[in-house]
Amino acid sequence: MNNYPISHSPVNNAALNSRSNNKTPQLDLNISIEYQQFDLAIELAIPLIGITGIFGHSASGKSTLLRAIAGLETSLRGEITLTDTSLPSRTFVSRTLVNSERGLYLKPEQRQVGLVFQNSRLFPHLTVRGNLEYAVKRCKNNRLSLDEVIKLTELGALLDHRVNQLSGGQQQRVALARAILAEPKLLLLDEPLSALDRHSKTQLLKMMLNIQKQLNLPMLYVSHSLDELQQVCDNLLVLAQGKVVNFGNIHQVIHQLNNDNNSDIIHQQTSLSLPIKTFNNGHGLTALALNAHEDIFMVCDQTFEQQTHLRCFILASDISITLTEPTNSSIVNHLFGTIKQINHQQNNVLLTVHCGSQDFFVTISAFSQQKLSLTIRQQVYLQFKASAVRTFIH
Amino acid sequence: MNSDLQALITTLEMAALTTIILLIIGTPLAWYLAKMTSRFKVIIEAVVALPLVLPPTVLGFYLLIAFSPEYLPGQLWQQATGQQLAFSFSAIVIGSVLYSLPFVVQPLQKAFEQLGDSLLEAGALLGAGPIDRFFSIVLPLTKASFITAASLGFAHTVGEFGVILMIGGNIPGETRVLSIALFDHVEAFDYARAHLLSISLLITSMVLLAAIYWLNLPKKNSSKNLMVNTVREEKSSHE
Known part of the structure; x- marks a missing residue:
């Protein structure tokens, strides 16, 4: 599991509503909370692997769900069970956090x-x-050293600062470090980046990934930004009106969202984790292996140490379609594929094109679709610039 | 002068004891009021604020009746201690606690409301229990309000007259406090001693109040001020 970021075995929709009895690290939720606008009702087993994203509109119940798991939501009915690894024996132990029938309700602390x-x-x-010491003093395990966490969160130079002298990004780093020092079994992140500038966001996302990997700490990460979630999450949970809409492997869920007429809340995209084939080819391009014979190129002149895979996405609006192979184009990426699905959305058409073993999502205007008279099972070429292959935390 | 000194000692003892009792019962009461959302909140708040508007003699009159051996509170006290409650030092302390209650509860309640729940939730998630959270988060962040509450409670108790006159009478060494001694001097046309007592009470009150206001003064670059602002920002950004 050292390859990173690696997509884990897909947790398909069958995981919805099925509660596994096998002891693996997971969070079993079967809860309901009554609200003015809607009722939150979630029955789901979330495998605690890597970072699980929670995505939805504002007021979809994302934050409420986190508060319920943390113990800050008191008007809760149902059951929450956390199964985690118990050190040093490394056996799995289930703890009931809430069971309203038995009147059991663990306090947040x-x-x-x-x-x-x-x-x-x-x-x-x-x-x-x-x-930071506030957390250390109240932590019963003390398996983590303060110095180690300070290093992971790059806080060494700030230790004697007052917290109100810090920038937003620095404050969130301290908050992250403080939360880790309490040595939780599960870390919840409630839109931790929403108030930060892009640079701080990137820095914190990298830090979260690194911490997740180093400490093997499962995280549930709430965000309304699919771009952020796409970069770091292994699985994605989508909520709407307090209900689970979708849950599973990050790429699969994002691809399903593309077709659900969600163009108002997400950027329709092809989400990928690809092996890095060659770093900088001398022209500032990096080749990613799409499959055994096809590569895609992206603009990236950095080298990635200890990293074999790259998480990236291509916006559907950045890909175009041609009917003949574009051999005389400045556009470096062209792939041959078959149209699998045509989805009309207002003035646009979302095409799902199967290339090799991968589905790509392309939006073109309804006008272009008519002009090229595109139909299902038609063979086409996709083309997109190297700069359309995006990643923002590497 | 000896009797005035005695009155001063009685006054200070009464005010100090009252302040300590007020902090002990006023803190949880203020906390409860700050967190309370039920409709009864206004009723409790009105009861706490009552001494601000009620003539002290009215409060004193009811307390006098309650403390007398014919009524239950007075009877219970007598059974427990073997002494009569009315016209005792204990009576004026109890009277003062009721009379100065709003001066302690109100600043604390306001401070607790302003502090909000966000930092307490953060503390709980770091493993701090309720008592721990109170001493590690609430107390340090509302220190100034505690000092204000204690000073106001103390000063108001020192200046008390009507309630003590009704339930304490004028027993030297027991219930004869400065304000009553002053009244006695004026009654006896001993204006020299009345002046001395008045001016010293005036100056002491002035100094105490100035100290409270100085403590609550917004100071540039003061950590206390910054920290209150941070808490406010947090609250407003959360809403």
Whole structure:
């Protein structure tokens, strides 16, 4: 599992509503919360592997779900069970966090669940070091050293600062470090990047991935930005109106969202994790292996140490279609494929094109579709620039 | 002068004891009121605020009746301690606690409301239980309000007259406090001693109030001020 970021075996929709009895690290939810606008009702087993994204509109119940797991939502009915690895024996232990029938309701401080809030909620009367030590003092295990976490979150130079002297990104790093130092079994992240600039976002996303890997700490990450989730998550849970709409492997779920007429909330895209074939080919392009015989090129002149795979996405609007092979084009990526699905969406058409073993998503205007008279099973060429292959945290 | 000194000692003892009791019962009461959402909240708040508007003699009158051996509170006290409650030092302390209650509860309640739940939730998720959270988060962040509450409670108790006159009478060493001694001096046309007591009470009150206001003064680059702002920002950005 050292290959990163690797897509894990897909958790398909059959996982919905089925509650596994096998002891694997997972979070079993069967909860309902009554609300003014809608009722939150979720029955789901979430495998605690890597980072699980939770995506939805504002007021879809994402934050409420995290608060329920953390123990901050008191008007909750149902059951929450957390099965995690118990060190040092490495056996799996199930703990019931909530069981409303039995009247069992663990307090937040008893759950060993961490939460990083949208606004860092640092203690303003303490320095950065004071905030970190607050967690250390109350942690029963002390398996993690303060120095190790300071290194992971690059806080060394800030330890004696007052927290209100820090920038937004720095504050969130302190909040992340503080949450980790409490040594939770599960870390919840509630839109931790929403108030940050792009640079800080990228830095924090990298840090989250690195921490997840180094500490093997499962995370549930709520965001309304699919781009952020696409970059770091292994699985994705989509909520709407307090209900589970979709849950499974990140790429599969994103591809399903493309076809669900969600163009108002997401950028329709092809989401990929691809092996890196050659770094910088001398012209600032990196080749990714799409399959055994086809590569796609992206603009990237960095080298990726200890990294064999790259998470990237191509917006559906960045790909165009031609009927003949575009041999005289400046556009470097062209793939041959078969149209699998045509989905009319207002003035646009979303095409699903099967190339090799991978589905690509392409939006073209309805006008172009008529002009080329595209039909299902027709063979076409896709073309997109190297700069259309996007990734923003590497 | 000796009797005035005695009155001063009684006053300070009464005010100090009252302040301590007020902090002990006022803190949980203020906390409860700050977190309470039920409709009864306004009723409790009105009861707590009552001494602000009620003539002290009215409060004193009801307390006098309650403390007398014919009524239950007075009877229970007598059974427990073997002494009469009315016209005792204990009576004026109880009277003062009720009379100064709003001066302690209100600033604390406001401070707790302003602090909000966000930092307490953060503390809980780091493993801090409720008592731990109170001492590690609430107390340090509302320190200024605690000092204000204690000073106001103390100063208001020192200046008390009507309630003590009704339930304490004027027993030297027991219930004869400064304000009552002053009244006695004026009654006896001993204006020299009345002046001395008045000016010293005036100056002490002035100094105490100035100290409270200085403490609550918004200071540039003061950590206390910044920290209150941070909490406010947090609250507003959360809404």
